[in-house]
Amino acid sequence: MVKRRRGTGGALGRNNEPALLILTSLASGEKHGYALLRDIEGFAGIVLGPGALYGAIARLEERGLIEPVPSEDRRQPYRITDFGRTALADAVNEMRSLANEGAVRLGLRPPARAHPSLPIGLGGLG
């Protein structure tokens, strides 16, 4: 069973891949549905279906992680909320921590605590 320890209480949910992709995309600015699909395909190489995209958008909106931007166009843009940024930062830190641990255990880098003063991600350079 997966347990989350951080302050946003696992707000992205357990099945969080589309949610993470959408939040990551929106972190660089507001986008409508089609722009989200293209952006996600560009940075992650993942093609989300329209149903999966809007299902995730609805869940993210319900949880207050994103919000619609007032628009005259039918292409409804969305932006990330402050809570969404915090949740995304938590998720990113969690993944980074897991990636660091995996790298250490694979012998790709020495344990990070050997250089506690260095930021996460640079620990292996010393």
Place this chain on the structure above:
Amino acid sequence: MNLDRRFDRLLRWYPPSWRERYGDGMIALLEDAYAQGAVPWRVRLSLARTGLVERFRASGLVGASTGRSEQLRAGSLLVLCAWSAFVVAGSIFAKFSEHWSSSTPPLHRSLASVGYHIVEGAGAFGAVVVAVAALLALPPFIALLRSGGWSSLRRPLHRVAIAGAAIAVLTAALVIWAHALSSHDRNGALVPYEAAFLFWSAAVVVAIAVTTGSVVAVVGRLDFSYRKIRMLSAMALALVASMMAVFAGVVLWWVQEASAAPHFLANNIGDGIVATSRLFPPAMIVASLLMVLGLAAATGGVTRLTRSLHAKGGPAPSASR
């Protein structure tokens, strides 16, 4: 067909509230992505699947519900859906096993008979539980009608009425035809009648599904007191117990028949009828699979119910009385 209507049709799987909220955005996305060509079947199927998921979410059957009352209501409705699967399975079982005793040696009938009577008794108990639950739901239903809620109930009730009328007409036609046939013809010898019977069976299954969906939609709009929701939840748990008993009875009957009268399970109608039915073995397998499916749904409902009943805190805000 213009683009809007073409894409709008793809969203028919979604509930109306969803289409109202996200329909324009999704149609705009589909226009951007597929205006120049056909929408791939992969995308169409994906939209159908996600649309049905959203319908289940909208009815509260899946997804996170907001409060204890909503959880209890959703759990109870999930159990009701499981019961519908058992109604279909039980009907198949009753139809195809009705002459079992004449095909089974008297010495080997006792255990199979116990299983059969368990199925009958538990099925009747479940039907009574559902009837009492319907009576409990009647006052809130009338209250909703009196408060001008007819417009929100019209569509599901129309669907039930149409399904009921269609089944009545089909049943009458089949019965009239059946009375003009010999027992031999009715039991597999006359292929057109067998095809008509299959069609009627499929129509009954669709009618049960439509009725269940409509009941779920209507109950979702009713305003229950927290006390009444707890009563309905307890009845849902009793209904699950009856489903488990039905399943156990079917398994006991099946095992006993398989050892004592394998020819009956293989094809024979029994009771002195020499005709055989090609439908018997697959029908009994479908009935058993439906029961397993129903039990899986019931387990989901029970999980919701027990979690909510054991959760700390008061009733949800929606429980008004």
